Amino acid sequence: MQISKIFSLALILLTSIQGFSQSKKVILNGIILENTGKPAEGVSVALKGTAYSTLTNENGEYEIAAEPGNYVLSVSSVGFKSKQTKINLQSDQTVPSISIEEDMAALNEVQVKGISKVTKIKESAFQVNAVDTKAMANITSNLSQVLNKTTGVKVREQGGMGSDFEFSINGLSGSAIKFFIDGIPLDIMGSSMTLNNIPVNLSERIEVYKGVVPVNLGSDALGGAVNIITNHQISDYLDMSYSFGSFNTHSTSLTGQARDKKSGLIFKASGFLNYSDNDYKMRGVEVREVIDADNGRFVKGDFRRFNDQFKSVMGQAELGFVDKSWADVFFIGGSYSATEKGIQTGTNQNVVYGQVHRGGDAYSFSLRYLKKNLFTKDLDFSLFSSYSDDQNTVTDLAYRKYYWDGKYVPNQFSETGKQATKWNIQRPKYFIASNLSYKINDNNSLSLNYTLDKVDNKTYDKLINDKDDNPGKLTKNIVGLSYQQNFFEEKLTNTFFGKYYGMILEQPFAITDSGTGAGGTIKDNNGYTGYGIASRYKITPSIGIKASYEKAYRLQRVDEMFGNGYSVVANPDLKPENSNNYNVGGYWKNEAENHHFFVETGGYLRKAKDFISAIVYQSNTQISKFQNTSNIIVKGLEADIKYNYQNKINAGINFTYQKTLDDTKYPNGSNSGTISATYRDDLPNTPWMFGNANLGYRKSDFIKKGNNLQFNWDLQYTHWYYLTWAKYGVDNSKIPDQYIQNVSVSYSMNEGRYNVSLECNNLTNYLAYDNFKLQKQGRSFSIKFHYFLK
Template sequence: MSKQTTGMKSLLFLSTILVSQLPALAQSTVHGNDSIKDRQSVDLNEVKVFGKSAARKLEEGVFAVNALEIAPDINRMVTINDLVNRTAGVKVRREGGVGSDFDLTINGMSGNSIRYFIDGVPLESKGSGVSLENIPLNIVERVELYKGVVPSHLGADALGGAVNIITKKKRQNFLDASYGIGSFHTHTADLTGQWFIPRTAIALRPTVGVNYSKNDYKMKGVEIWDEDEERYILTDRRRFHDDYLSIFGQLEAGVNNVGWADMFFLGVSYNAVDKEIQTGAMQNKVYGKAERHSHSLAFSAIYSKRWGDIASRINISHTLDHSETVDTAYRKYSWDGSWLPSSGNEMTNHARTIRVYNRPLTMINAGIDYELNEHNSFAFNYMFNRRGNDRHDKVDKLFEPTNDVVTKHILSLTYSQSFFDQKWQTSYFVKDYINTLHIRQTNDFTITGSDKIDTNATKNYMGAGIGSRYALCEPFAVKASYEHSVRLPLSRELLGNGTTVYANLALKPEQSNNYNAGIFGSCFFGDANHLTYEANGFIRHVQNFIRATVSEREGMMQYVNEPAIHIKGFDFDVSYFWEDRLKISINGSWNDARDLKKYKTDGNPSATYKNRVPNRPWMFGNMETTYSFHNIISKTDQLNVGVAHQYIHWYFLNWEAFGAISTKARIPTQNITDLSLSYSWQADRFNISLECNNLFDRLAYDNYMLPKPGRSFAAKFRIFLK
């Protein structure tokens, strides 16, 4: 059965569930979302009371953080990555279309320097196939983006920042379902809901998400062999081996606000991803048969309870994670789909391989908060993370099976204080990182460095930081933060993925001194006009910076340490609101990342000393305007029109010290414009949206000059009942 057939059956099954549940859950209408996140108002006999939302309170805290509310975009056919990509200081770079690997940058730090969470729990607990690309949007309340300094309650070794997804916590029965269709044979379907079992306090929360795409967009300017002219020519060809299918299902059951628990939920989730592999890390490596499959089964329990001034919480999860990469064709493909016999497989030019990885993950995250008084509080957090790495090959008998284990313990203690009616807030924290390795793989030691390490080692690292803010008045406040942070290498960086990423067992943890300073404020001009602004400067001094390198000959990646990288820069964000109708926002970011390795390992001067780190955007910005029309046909409908523009300055593909300026490869400047249109009626019960991405069909690139899709269209229908 083809993946497309499987995907269509999954969508049909989801639609059947939706239709069967409509009569039971259709009860009352839903009120619209307020487009101004700073103010949530209640109309009491024409007297309006304004209060700050949770998102705005977070942004006004001691750390540099953006809080992105999902409600204004819940009806659009977009992913979390799409929304995050338009925030200040953040850049998301994809390797292709739907479901492709991506790299997220926050203030110049990218890749695995950024950690991902869902409700404060590492996202990896859901399985390796779950990412910002395929999490159902209708379960998300907001997305928090921490820049540089990360609060200790997240309990992770994040060096450059963190993304924390906050899910919706409703106290009523509801059903939220959507279906979307887009260019390049793209389909999405999401369903989530909540049902309280009658005469009990038990709530059931089911969630289903399906994403499918052929990703058959055109690759422009690729090389193919011309038989008539007997030479390679540049032409346009569609991607022909890039199908993607992901299925996510989750069921949670638990209680809220009972005598023995403020919250207790048990959960089980399943995720499966089937992905055809079209290219290597660069577009000149074309594949036509290689595939990657993964599935995971996760079990979780979460408990929280407050006793007076003491609050406790614990989350325990165990994940069975299985992945398989199939590369058995002795073929060399071209972009027109033709192929020639070869002496090795597609991806590595070695023997046929069906590489299997079983990576069980056990996690414990526990915390205790103690409020000494209204001005002082303490918080303790402990994170345990044990990742196995059981690998073998089904057909390559020369491959060495191993069972590696990486274990992390992260402990943190935070002291917080506030004075002058919360105007001055400060947090101090210390962190202890303990990393234990049990490495068994020894093959390819000249590449992986397995002959140079202690295969059973435990190392300890310390970190500490401070964050403070002072609000002089509502229109003006200042904040600053510092952290000496440590990031332990991930299993993908350290152990590779067995196919496209080589292991580097000699990889060292990154360490960084992160500095942030900024100003922010809100200005109200009567009830109708409202302005928010924020500007931040940052400095990152990174030791043993982990960077991905690519072999152009093999198309293989490996993560290596750069001795010293210094990053400095700033970002800003300004938004204007008029009533609940008009929003205009503009943000920009500039960062300067330099290699400060003065000498090479052989003692000779390094040619890249003080060069800008290549293949990463260093100046970019976004502009967005949305306008809402109310009461068009009825008193409960709304039409939203939006236009967004993204600018990315050109940057070099490789180190600027190598090669002549005139022939040096560079990623060109990019200007991308998107349009969106959404209509809601019966007070947001029914919603439909249309959008066009890359309106002017501009050529756009991301990682290693891999082209992104051109102009595309999408439509989505969503229904919300309660």
């Protein structure tokens, strides 16, 4: 195949590149420890003023080969105080262990200095964004807002806090993107746990994989994955925050850990509570001046949202041990989450709801286990198992038609155009993820991953029934195997992998439009195979190039197969989506004494087939059905530049250009006939050019030693794009250019223990649109109080 030939040629070219070794080099090695005694992984160790540098491994060990001479050994890492030591290197030498001290003040600034775990991930073979969220602990943003400022990512919300949103990575969005927390699917904690609910304080960093996803995540992600990494340190700590802002918006979060040093028992807990009225002003919307039920006139005006209140709560706790002879990590845990949300509009803001709302809650129980060197050296095993029950209700009881001024007229149907309903959706989930990895030697390793994901689907109208008598079941079995090899002292890294996607569908024998049926069940078993490669070559310690490819599948969701019982009908004949994903890219970094640059650029191609979309079901415009409707091609380029000067000034800019095209030549899945009118047309409601810029200034020891002042400004730009198909588009169907500016100032005291910050979002009060041309908030203000104790 042509694809195989291309990648074979690329691999030959990469492996043929030879590094030059200089004679008379000697070896310098040692160990870096945190002040707690724990090995410090991912720390930059360099001979100052030279190109010789490396990162510590998971045991805190490092090794550098250099010519004999006098050097300054520099040790640095984000969040730790740097250390420098003079050495006289004349022969192979082992430096006594060096202990580095955590710098809480440094965690309160947005910075790009040093080689940290974040930089190590960015220099891996995968195309990945890595964001150090420890440095953002004082901002009020949630995780989706943070990621919306990174390269190749676009988050389009339909309103304020808690609104539905579309998360896109390199042009693919929706279910093509999977979300994880510490490698475990986020939806295990319930549908109310979404990226735009989670405060930034609960994470340590975020990894965004583009197109090609590592096997260890055990996922059927088609277009990419987001992995939220939480705090894994062993020491005791407490992190609390509270923020208040416009539209009566409140957000509080807490995370902490306590350890009994004698027994080694550890208790971890975290949680958050969010609330907002979301009563921001809708500008220039149409409202009907009601005379009576049959008479009135339409005028335009500014009106506040009135059915958009949102509340979410989450709490989780774990109890267990670390660093035992029988387990490196063992925890049992549980979580509870819940949301309540008014529904103000659908996908068209001219249709207004006054009483429609949804709510739900979920609980889960889990077990987590990790053992390194299981049975033999370098054989590591991890296991995560959980049970969760997620229940949601959509309530539509009022026979009314509302307008933006809050007034209404009686109507023969409910607000969404049906009979009054109180639909309940319950989905118990059983989940197991296990990973076995073996390091053959320093240059070769294997990894085997298995994931079981089983979901029951129960839907019914509470006004009619109290249960689903014949629920469906959907079981996914995903197996992944990867092999990693290193050449030329890890200058060249290749990762080869394969994945098997198995799905078992158990559906009611006589399935109806509501997703239920009578009698027995039909059981279908299908399997699919994916594969890929990711390669990186370090031309110099500061310059690297990378390329990756994956044949990926996204298995059907339970709601796509069975419907939701009230607005989406079942379709058990759906096929999975599949895509050929290609990435090429490179990076360059420069770490002079005062100036630090990191530049990253890349290109990508996605060829997705059998894309699953919701379409109108028969002639009923209120009911939809998921079908394999189209093929899609995405071509794009992206670039990211970061700069830091003496830990005082930091700046960055990123840019993304992409074309997302309809590649469906013949409609309805046929291979001939009339060519589709939208063939090779730009996909509607999809941004094609956007970027971000930021600038920050930090003043250390401001007013008092140990106190720091930080100022940040950022700009989010989105070029105009069509709401409908471009071939049919007119001026009023365009979503206009967006220029959204945000500013913040924060002050930290007592080495970061006490912190306060002020923020203004949409500083210029720009008329902001987003998904489906729905208006977002105008200018808003917030204040945040943050306390950290260690």
